[in-house]
Amino acid sequence: MSAWLRQHRRAFGQALRRLTKATGLASALVIGIALSLPAGGYTLLESLRAIAARLTLEPQISLFLQPEAKRAEAEALGKRLRTDPRVATLRFVPREDALRELQAVEGFPELIAALGRNPLPDAFVLSTNAAAVDALAADLAKLPGVAHVQADAVWARRLAALAGIARLGLWLLAGLLGTGLVAVTFNTIRLQILTQRDEIEVSKLIGATDAFIRRPFYYLGLLQGLAGGAMAVGIVAAALALLNREVGVLAESYGSSFRFAFLPAGDALAVVLFAGLLGWLGAHLSVSRHLRDIEPG
């Protein structure tokens, strides 16, 4: 084994021993708890986004015809709508199809059976762009045979804005706690340097290079960050498992099988690696600042 590799193995072993002491583990836990907040928030947001994706965010207009409208009238209206340049996509929903869809929903078949006839009108679902949606909806309402026009744009916009705010909030939180992680590592490494002051001084006196002296501290920062990141992922996983037990009961009462999904493996790995990187950065800042102070003389 080369001398270089041997020195790295030695530094790594030293760092690992220090990490597994109580103070090292406590610091890793602090990092883990801090990071579990943005990581957990991100996980919840991603789960909710999966639901929101099913409710399309593209401005949509539903146009309901008079219940007594004939199919031919509906087809004529469809032709007219297709010529409107503001209409991006157009889908005709015959009342029979709408009824079939409704019957698939929990609780509705009984209700429909009680009515004894199809209460639903023919409808068009059309998508447009956000700028045109309000004017288009107003125009459509004036067309003959149209009973009701519903524009979903407002709440779609609100949902998008809310998701944006939540995401920004999470990024701010992640930035803040990431800085905290760097500070925690900075301080752990500072204390470690103070504890090993004698060893560092003697090592410098008998010919250790700066790189040799710094190496175990860099490894300690990196390992502590990685351990903290792994703890954060573990905390999120445990919290989700607890949460999902309750969510499951609630979702079932709505006939849904919704559960919060755990972070994708790639994202979980990214959290751990990012924490390791920040730990390394904290060690770098600390070592640069504090090792120079220890000069034999």
Added chain:
Amino acid sequence: MVSFSSVAKRYPGGQEALRDVSFAIGEGELAFITGRSGAGKSTLLKLIPAIERPTSGSVIVKGQNISALKRAAIPYLRRNLGLVFQDQKLLYDRSVYDNAMLPLAFSGHAPKEAARRVRAALDKVGLLGRERSNPIQLSGGEQQRLAIARAVVNRPSLLIADEPTANLDAESAARILEIFVAFNQVGVTVLIATHDQGLVARYGKRVLHLEKGRVA
């Protein structure tokens, strides 16, 4: 091996530790640096491994000008020197063996070779049976001998000791000096600072006497 020419060292605050010091130590020589406390012995020795830099004049060690040495080159200079300090600077959180091993950790020797060297060094100073002890369990003389073992484990050609016999009884002090003499006999250049004139007189070696920062 070591040559000083017109070396002066002034500490911040104006205290002049050395003034116009010139001398040369040849290869294989053993020399004592004597003088009272505060005469500048420690300062003189600290200039050689670049623990201190001269204010003026030049210090040449093994052909390298210490005054002009880059910071990054200092560790490599020190690896080729054996340093023994008055306060030993042992590490009390590890065994005698690991203390002697310390210099080999960063010079990159293979583990077997390193172990062999450590045992050889401990053998030379008579501590081979105490490898597993903690330095705190050793007597003053034994601690100083451990410091010597650590200094020679890299097989330096120049050994520098600052008051290695201070705080030791006469018998322990004599034993320490005999170790240095033994290293000198196998070709190591040795430079020892001491205030113990009686000890120096017994060996009849070269003496540099410092008085108020000057070679008297």
